[in-house]
Every structure is written in structure tokens, then in C-alpha cells.
Amino acid sequence: MADASLAQKPQASRHTQRPREAIGARAFSPRMIAAYVFLVVVTAYFLTPLYWLAISTTKDNTDLFSSFGLWFAHFNLIQNLSDTFTFENGIYLRWILNTVIYAVVGGLLATVVSVMAGYALAKYRFPGRNLISALVLGAVLVPVTTLALPTYLLMSKVNMTDTYWAVLLPSMLNPIGVFLATIYARASVPDDLMDAARTDGAGELRVFLQVAAPLLVPGMVTIFLFQFVAIWNNFFLPLVVLSDANLYPVNLGLATWNFDPASHQLLFNLIVTGSFLAVLPLIVMFLFLQRYWRAGLAFGSLTG
Amino acid sequence: MRHWHKRVFFSLALLLGLTMILSACGGSSSTQSSGPVQLTFWGFNQQIAEQADAFNKTHPNIHVTGLKQPSGPDQYYPKVLTAVKAGNAPDVALIEYQYIPTMVANNALVDLTKYGASDVKSQFDSSAWSQVVEGGAVYGYPQDTGPMGLFYNSATFKKAGIDHPPATWDEFAQDAVKIHALGPNYYIVSFPPKSTGWIQALMWQAGAIWFSVDTQANAWKVSINSDAAKKVASYWQGLLDKGLVATLDDFSNDWNAGLDKGTIASWPSAVWGQGVVKGNAADAAGKWSVAPMPQWQAGSKQVGMWGGSAISVIGGTKHPKEAEEFVRWYLTNDASLQIGVKEIGWFPSNLNARKYPEVNSPDAYFSNQIVDATFTDITTDPNWTWPPDLTAVNQMMGNDFAAAVANKTPLSGALDQLQQQVVQDLKSQNINVVSS
Numbered sequence: 001m002a003d004a005s006l007a008q009k010p011q012a013s014r015h016t017q018r019p020r021e022a023i024g025a026r027a028f029s030p031r032m033i034a035a036y037v038f039l040v041v042v043t044a045y046f047l048t049p050l051y052w053l054a055i056s057t058t059k060d061n062t063d064l065f066s067s068f069g070l071w072f073a074h075f076n077l078i079q080n081l082s083d084t085f086t087f088e089n090g091i092y093l094r095w096i097l098n099t100v101i102y103a104v105v106g107g108l109l110a111t112v113v114s115v116m117a118g119y120a121l122a123k124y125r126f127p128g129r130n131l132i133s134a135l136v137l138g139a140v141l142v143p144v145t146t147l148a149l150p151t152y153l154l155m156s157k158v159n160m161t162d163t164y165w166a167v168l169l170p171s172m173l174n175p176i177g178v179f180l181a182t183i184y185a186r187a188s189v190p191d192d193l194m195d196a197a198r199t200d201g202a203g204e205l206r207v208f209l210q211v212a213a214p215l216l217v218p219g220m221v222t223i224f225l226f227q228f229v230a231i232w233n234n235f236f237l238p239l240v241v242l243s244d245a246n247l248y249p250v251n252l253g254l255a256t257w258n259f260d261p262a263s264h265q266l267l268f269n270l271i272v273t274g275s276f277l278a279v280l281p282l283i284v285m286f287l288f289l290q291r292y293w294r295a296g297l298a299f300g301s302l303t304g
Numbered sequence: 305m306r307h308w309h310k311r312v313f314f315s316l317a318l319l320l321g322l323t324m325i326l327s328a329c330g331g332s333s334s335t336q337s338s339g340p341v342q343l344t345f346w347g348f349n350q351q352i353a354e355q356a357d358a359f360n361k362t363h364p365n366i367h368v369t370g371l372k373q374p375s376g377p378d379q380y381y382p383k384v385l386t387a388v389k390a391g392n393a394p395d396v397a398l399i400e401y402q403y404i405p406t407m408v409a410n411n412a413l414v415d416l417t418k419y420g421a422s423d424v425k426s427q428f429d430s431s432a433w434s435q436v437v438e439g440g441a442v443y444g445y446p447q448d449t450g451p452m453g454l455f456y457n458s459a460t461f462k463k464a465g466i467d468h469p470p471a472t473w474d475e476f477a478q479d480a481v482k483i484h485a486l487g488p489n490y491y492i493v494s495f496p497p498k499s500t501g502w503i504q505a506l507m508w509q510a511g512a513i514w515f516s517v518d519t520q521a522n523a524w525k526v527s528i529n530s531d532a533a534k535k536v537a538s539y540w541q542g543l544l545d546k547g548l549v550a551t552l553d554d555f556s557n558d559w560n561a562g563l564d565k566g567t568i569a570s571w572p573s574a575v576w577g578q579g580v581v582k583g584n585a586a587d588a589a590g591k592w593s594v595a596p597m598p599q600w601q602a603g604s605k606q607v608g609m610w611g612g613s614a615i616s617v618i619g620g621t622k623h624p625k626e627a628e629e630f631v632r633w634y635l636t637n638d639a640s641l642q643i644g645v646k647e648i649g650w651f652p653s654n655l656n657a658r659k660y661p662e663v664n665s666p667d668a669y670f671s672n673q674i675v676d677a678t679f680t681d682i683t684t685d686p687n688w689t690w691p692p693d694l695t696a697v698n699q700m701m702g703n704d705f706a707a708a709v710a711n712k713t714p715l716s717g718a719l720d721q722l723q724q725q726v727v728q729d730l731k732s733q734n735i736n737v738v739s740s
Contacts, residue, residue, distance in 0.1 A: 062586040065560035088350045149386060156390040239379055240386065243346065243394070245372045252374065256348075259555065260375040261450070261501075261576055261611040262400050263348040264649040266583035 050279070057081075057273045064268055080273040087257075087267070092274055094246060095253035099232060099278070101164065102249055106171030107228035113172055114223050115216055118181020119208060123189065133182065139175035145236045152240045166241035167249070171231050177223040184219035185212065221292040225285075232282060250278045340367040341626045346384070346397040347615075348375040349648045358639045359630060366626045368396070381406065381695065388412045388620055395621040396631055400613045401435040402501065402690045404443050407616070409692035409735070414617040415441040419628035427636055432653035434686040436614045439517060444616030445635045446653035447644070450574030451679045452505050452597045452607045455581050458671075459591040460490070460569040469595035473539060476598045480548040489567045494550040494559055495540055497709040500698040501610050502554065505574070508608030508688045510536045510600055515691045523736035524692065526727050529719040537715035544709065551709050560584045572597060574610035575651040575679040582669050589669045594678050607682045612653075651676060693729060700725045 052069055058077040059067065067073035084092050121133055151170050155161045160169075189212045197211045238252045245256065254274050257267045345356060345368050352370035360367050371394070373380055381403055387393035388410070399407055407413050421442040425433055432446035456469055464483045470476035480492040496502060507514060512532035518525045527533075543549045550568060552559040562568030564585040571577060581592055597607045615634055617627040634640050641657040644650040652658055658680065666672040691697050701722055708718040723739065730737045 060586070061583050062564060065557055065584055066564040066587070091350075152386060153390050156387075156392045161390075161392060239374065240383065243344075243371050243373060243383075243387075245350075255376065255379070256372060256374045258374075258376065259580075260348070260377075261574070262398070262613055263375040264576055264579060265349070266579060 053272065053276045053279075057276045059269065059272075061266060061269050064272065076269070077273075080269050084270050084273045084277070087270055091245065091253065092250070095248050095250040096278065098164075098247060099249040099251070100281070102167050102171065102238075103228045103231045106168050106231045107224045109168065109172040110174045110177055110227040111220050111224045114174055114177030114181045114227075115185075115213075115220055116208075117178045118183075119185045119189070119212060119216070121178070121182045122185035123191070123194065123212070136175050136178045136182075140179060142175075144230075144234070148236045148240045151237065155241055161241050162244050162247065164247065167231075167238050167247075170237060171227070171234070174223070174227050174230070177227055180223055180226075181216070181219060184222075185216060188215050188219070218292060221289065225289060225292055228285075229282070250274065254278070340365050341623050343368045343396060343621075343623060343627055343630060344394040345370045345630070346373045346394040347371075348373065348380075348398060351643050351647050354647075355634060355640045355643050358643075359633055359637075363629075363633075366630065368630055377403070377695070384618070385410050385412060388618060391620060393618045393620050395618060395623060395627045396634075397616060397618050398447065398613050399444060399616045400611065401446075401609070402504075402694055404436065404614060404616070405438060405690045405692045406694045408438055408441075408443060412619045413443040414619055414621065414624050414627075415443065416445070416617060416628055416631075417442050419617075419625060420632075421445075424632055424636060427655060428653045429655060429658070431609075431682075431684040431686065432612065434684075435609070435612065436616075438689075439519075444614035445631050447613045447615050447635055448576075448650035449653050450505075450576060450609050450611030450651070451682050451684065452509065452572055452574055452610055453577075453678045454570055454572050454595045454597055455577055456570035456593055456595060457563075457566045457568075457588070457591050458593045459588075460486070460566040464490075464569075469593070470598045471596070472602050473598045473600055477539070477543060477548075480543055481546075483569050484548050487567075491550040491562075491568055492548065493570050493572065494552040494554065494562065494568050495544060495709070496554040496559070497551060497705040498702040499554045500701045500705075502572075503701070503705065505608035505610040506536055506572075507533055508685060509597065509606055511606075511685055512536060513685070513687050513689070515689045516687065517689065518738055521736065521738055523738045524730060526691075526723060526730070526737060526739045528723040528726060529716070533719055534716050537719055541715050544715075555580075564588060566591065574612075575676060576611060576649065578667070578670070578675050579649055590671055592670055594670055594673055594675050596678055596681070605681060605683050607684060608688070609684060651679060691726070691730075692735060693726075693733060696729050697722075697726055700729070 048070075055070060055072060056064060057080055058075050059073050060076040060079070063073035063076070117136075121129060121136070147170070152161065155166045155169075160166050193211060194207050197207045202211070232249075233251065234249075235251050235255070238247075238249050239255075242248060242252070245253065248256070254271050257265070257271050257274070259266055259268065340363075343366060345352060347370065350372050352372060354370075356368040356370035373383065377400070384393060384397055384399075384407070393412070399413070404413065417440075424445060428446050429449065431451075432449045435449075436442055436444045436446055454469060458469075460483065461467075461469070461479070464479070464486050466479050466482055470479050476492070483490050483492045504514070510532055512527075512530055512535075514526070514528045514533070516525045516527075517523075540549070544551070550559075550562065552562065552568070554571075559568065563571065563581065564587065566588065571581070573580070578594070585592065596605065599606060615631045617624055617631060621627050635654055636656075638656075641650075641652060641654055642660070645652055645657055645660050645662050650657075652660075652663070657663070663676045664674060667675050704718040704722050704725075705715065707713070708715050727737050727739045
């Protein structure tokens with residue numbers, strides 16, 4: 001029991017009048033224990049694949065299949081890393097760079113478009129507003145994959161296939177982002193504040209940029225995160241619109257390393273190492289920005 | 305209000321300007337200057353860029369750009385077909401033999417007979433050449449082929465008291481009993497129910513021709529559940545019923561582990577399988593050997609093909625003549641063939657390249673056997689034809705066979721079911737069919 005109370009934050013015990021035993025007993029009630037066990041199991045369930053991936057980066061092709069998956073065999077990490085970064089003239093680094101460009105630039109553009117559109121829908125009354133809102137909501141239901149082929153045909157009409165724009169332009173539009181921005185702007189930008197700014201002589205652009213935008217920043221980060229992850233994971237769009245391997249994002253590039261009899265190559269260890277390196281930036285980003293990510297999920301639960 | 309209109313007009317103008325700049329950017333990268341003829345070439349390997357460069361050095365009037373594509377059939381062929389429809393397909397592309405009729409059915413390939421195909425025919429292996437011919441038209445030149453043989457773990461065979469590889473399927477079935485006697489985890493082979501190309505190659509070997517063209521009726525003839533096909537099915541049914549073969553998917557983790565440990569004692573596979581065995585079971589050097597494919601009749605050399613690719617000129621190209629010139633060079637010139645054989649690992653269709661030392665030297669991993677020699681001394685049934693809707697056929701086939709093996713229902717039933725499904729699918733695409 002004494003140990004248990006140590007686990008409590010000092011502030012908690014200082015500010016409460018309850019006896020120490022009571023706190024300890026509460027923390028270790030059967031319900032709490034059950035909850036802890038459940039959470040530990042769920043955490044293990046989600047982390048095991050990642051753990052497998054991390055362990056597997058240290059193995060060569062043979063050990064990948066013949067050794068126990070969740071523990072080390074011959075340590076081949078250094079070789080795997082150097083092979084991953086040098087295979088096909090080091091194109092892996094280029095793919096990572098491309099993915100970062102697509103995800104960061106596409107995410108930023110999508111955020112700007114979403115916030116401007118969402119702000120307008122939330123704060124201005126104009127003919128057709130409800131129709132546009134309904135269309136945006138409807139567009140949320142259209143899977144991105146179904147749009148890839150029409151997008152490709154449009155891109156090829158204007159000779160833009162096989163350029164960065166072919167991925168960036170479609171990534172700029174994100175109906176969920178517009179929807180979230182609408183909700184967020186309605187809730188967090190008071191009309192009175194805008195009226196006050198107008199009374200002080202600010203134009204509409206200035207009201208948006210200097211009054212509303214700062215209030216919308218948490219929403220922007222959430223939208224950016226959503227779109228960043230969506231672009232990072234998008235496979236089908238780049239597959240269709242790109243044919244130059246120098247423009248591929250990393251997921252598509254790794255797919256070209258996958259074994260297929262017709263390609264005559266066996267690169268499982270490079271794919272595993274490459275995949276592991278490719279998820280690291282996402283993990284880091286989540287650790288730093290999880291506050292906003294949670295906020296975004298809460299949005300969804302309130303409004304969706 | 306007027307204030308508002310001005311602003312809307314301004315933003316629209318800005319948007320329009322932006323679009324024009326963007327499309328100009330895109331346009332400039334692909335407009336062709338009046339230099340050499342520009343061709344693009346899609347394949348599955350990085351080295352195609354190297355090969356294209358070698359071509360460009362000796363052909364000042366043509367410039368070929370080799371672009372490596374993801375090779376998964378579910379990704380690659382839809383991509384090529386979409387590009388053809390959109391009018392910006394590559395001029396030249398690698399097409400696996402089995403997809404040629406599917407591409408032809410979509411008008412995606414150029415017949416090379418009028419560009420001199422008959423001049424190069426003699427330079428290629430005849431069984432490979434027969435794979436690019438459909439209805440008298442030549443839809444590409446053959447790059448490499450995938451004749452079948454038997455990779456087997458001689459250490460496991462020896463442990464079971466077997467001193468030579470099975471020459472016939474009867475012998476193979478007898479050996480299966482001996483190998484399973486080593487332990488409950490020991491199997492002579494895995495029958496991979498979802499491996500469509502593998503099962504089709506076994507059908508091909510047995511003379512069970514699934515598809516053919518009835519020229520009189522101008523229709524596709526579908527005979528998936530013929531007697532010959534049922535014979536193959538009942539052979540494997542016997543092994544499955546007695547539990548003498550595993551049913552692991554090929555290339556799965558468990559399957560790879562089985563090869564490595566020697567508990568899956570053999571793998572009937574195409575010539576390119578040597579790379580898979582070596583790569584996955586690197587520790588088993590010296591244990592693996594290669595033998596000719598087991599036969600239905602002792603003494604014959606009949607095999608089916610699993611894999612292999614053609615290089616084709618894609619419909620819609622503005623430069624079919626130059627494209628054919630590149631394809632011809634690509635598959636007949638030493639500079640290109642050497643890269644293909646040495647670096648990519650082709651088992652070349654080009655007869656000259658079959659004489660390269662790489663194709664004829666002993667391999668230490670396989671106890672100094674000359675592996676490729678086993679795959680040269682073979683015959684294939686030239687009547688085998690691939691269907692015009694292979695993607696659909698393979699999808700249905702994988703499901704039917706996987707269900708039959710999982711539910712322990714007869715494989716012959718899966719053949720009957722597939723026959724019906726395929727006929728229906730072809731009819732639904734308005735393709736003429738006669739079934740037998």
C-alpha cells in the first residue's frame with residue numbers, strides 16, 4: 001500500500017483530504033486493475049507489429065523466414081541500412097524526401113484551403129451556402145481511391161502526369177478538413193469579435209488574417225495532421241499519376257522492391273528496413289503533436 | 305456590395321492565372337522538341353535505364369527513357385490500360401506472356417508483323433516465340449521464359465532413403481509417402497491453392513489446354529474442366545486426401561521457413577525459382593539440387609511455363625517503327641542482353657544469349673550443377689493460350705481452389721465451378737464463347 005501511494009502524483013495527495021489508504025485502495029480496486037490489464041493487452045496488441053518490424057530490420061533474408069520473429073538472430077542491421085540507402089543509386093533517400101514534400105506541402109496547402117473555405121461557410125451568409133455545405137459533407141463520403149482514375153485522366157489532359165503537381169494538386173482538397181474547419185470556426189470565432197474588428201475599420205481580409213486566424217490555429221494543426229497522414233499513406237493516387245520512379249513517395253517505391261517473379265529480385269530485408277525507417281517520422285510527429293491529434297478525434301466524436 | 309464583387313473578381317483572376325502557370329509548367333516538361341524521337345519504356349527493373357542509355361548512345365535519332373514500374377499484376381496492368389485510354393501510355397512496355405491476350409482484347413498492343421517481326425523470329429527459342437503470337441499477329445518479342453523443373457532438398461530425400469529425384473509423377477507420389485514418414489511436419493511439397501500461375505503450369509504440362517481460339521466460330525473455347533485437367537486435379541486430390549502434401553501458400557513465411565528447414569522437401573518451379581531458393585534458404589547451400597520436372601509419361605520432356613515476359617509496342621504510340629527498332633535491339637543486341645542475363649537474371653529467349661557463360665556455368669549453391677541446363681532440354685505444348693480476361697480468371701480461380709482445399713471439397717468440383725464462372729464472365733463482356 002505504501003508503494004502504491006508513491007505512484008500518485010505528490011500534488012494529488014497534498015491537495016486532498018482523503019487518507020492515504022483510501023487513495024491507494026481506489027487506485028487498486030478490481031475495476032482499476034481490470035482496466036490496466038485491458039490497456040496493457042491492447043497496447044501490446046498494437047505495438048507487437050511495430051516491435052516485429054524493429055526486430056526484423058536486424059535480419060537478413062534467410063533469418064527473416066527461419067528465425068523466431070520476435071527475437072534477434074544474426075545481427076545484420078548495419079548491412080541492411082547501408083543496402084537500403086545505396087540500392088539503385090540511393091533512390092530510397094529520394095523517396096523519403098518526396099514523401100516529405102508531398103505530405104508537408106500538400107498538408108499545408110490543404111490546411112490553408114480548408115480553413116479559408118470553412119471560415120467562409122461558418123461566418124458568411126451568401127446564397128448557396130447550405131448547398132455548398134451539403135456538397136462538402138457529401139464529398140466526405142466519397143472514397144479518395146474512386147477519384148484517382150478521373151484525376152489521372154484530368155491530369156493527363158493538361159499534361160501534368162509525372163510531375164509533383166500531379167500528387168500535390170489533388171492532395172490540396174480535403175472535404176473532411178473543410179468540414180472540421182467549418183465546425184471549428186463556428187465554435188471558436190465569436191461574431192461579436194468580428195463585428196468589433198469591423199467597427200474599428202478592419203477589412204474582411206484583415207478580420208480573417210489577424211482576428212480569426214489566430215483563434216483557428218489549434219484547428220489548423222489538427223487538419224494539417226489529418227491530411228499529412230492521409231498523404232503519407234496514400235498509395236493509389238501516386239501509383240496512377242506517376243511513372244517516374246524518381247518522383248515516387250516511399251510507400252510506392254518500396255512496393256516496387258516487392259518480390260514478383262517477373263522482377264527477378266528478392267529484397268525482403270530492404271523492404272522491412274525501409275518500412276521501419278519510413279514510419280519513424282510519423283511516430284516522432286505523433287509524440288510531439290498528440291495533443292492536437294486528440295483534439296481532432298474529439299471533434300469527430302462531437303460532430304460526426 | 306461592389307466592394308465584394310471586386311474581390312471575387314480579383315480572386316477568380318488570380319486562380320485562373322495560377323492554373324495557367326501550373327499547366328504551362330506541366331506542359332513544358334512533356335512537349336517534344338524537334339530533336340530525336342522520344343520513346344518511353346516501362347519495365348520492372350532499375351537496369352532498364354542502363355539498357356536504354358546504351359541504346360541511346362548508338363542511335364542518335366531515337367531517345368528512349370526507361371522507367372521502372374511496380375511489378376504487382378494488380379497494379380501494373382490496370383495502370384498500362386488506363387494510360388492507353390488516356391492517350392499517354394509508354395511506347396514500349398514489358399508485358400508478361402499471360403497478359404498478352406488481355407492487353408490485345410483492350411487494343412493495347414501493336415502487331416509487329418508489318419515492322420519485320422519475321423526477320424528476327426529465328427533468333428528466339430521457338431517455344432518462347434509461340435507465346436507472343438496470337439491469331440497470326442506478333443505482339444512483342446520474347447524476353448525471358450519460365451520453363452518448369454523440380455528444385456528438391458537432396459538432404460531430406462536422402463534421409464527418407466530416396467537416392468534419385470522422381471522422374472515421373474507416380475514416383476513423386478511414392479516419394480511423398482517416404483518423406484512424410486520422416487515426421488508429421490515433413491512434406492514432399494506444398495500444394496499452394498492460391499498460386500494460379502503454378503497450377504496453370506501443371507495443367508499446361510499435362511496437355512490440359514484451358515483456352516483456345518475457335519477460328520471457325522470466331523469464339524473463345526473454354527475447357528477448364530476437361531478430362532486432362534481432371535486427371536491433374538485427381539492426382540493432387542489423392543496426395544491432399546492422404547495428408548502427404550502441405551497446403552501453404554508459396555512465398556509465405558511458413559513456406560519459406562519450410563524450404564529453409566528442409567521440411568518442405570521440393571518445389572516444382574520455373575527457372576527463376578533458383579534465385580528464390582538461394583535467397584530464402586541461404587543456409588541450405590549444398591542441400592538443394594535441381595532435376596527435370598516429373599513427367600506423366602516416363603521418358604517425355606513435357607513441361608509448362610510459369611512466368612516469362614515479352615517486350616511489346618503499346619497501342620497509341622506515335623512512333624511504332626522506332627519503337628519496334630528499340631525492342632529488336634533490346635532483345636538481340638549483346639550490350640542489352642548481357643545486362644539482362646547478368647544483372648536482372650533473365651533466362652533469355654534469345655538463342656545467342658543462351659550461350660552466355662552465366663547460363664552455362666556450374667552453381668556452387670546447387671552442388672555445382674549447371675542449373676539452367678535442366679531448363680533448356682524441354683518441350684512445351686504450343687497450343688496453350690491465355691484467356692482475354694486473365695485478371696478475372698485468376699481471381700475466381702484463386703477463390704475456388706482455396707475454398708476447395710480449405711473445405712476439403714474435391715478439386716474437380718473447383719474446376720467445374722471455374723468453367724462456369726469463366727464462361728459467364730466472358731459472355732458478360734460480350735466476348736464470343738463456346739464451352740466444351
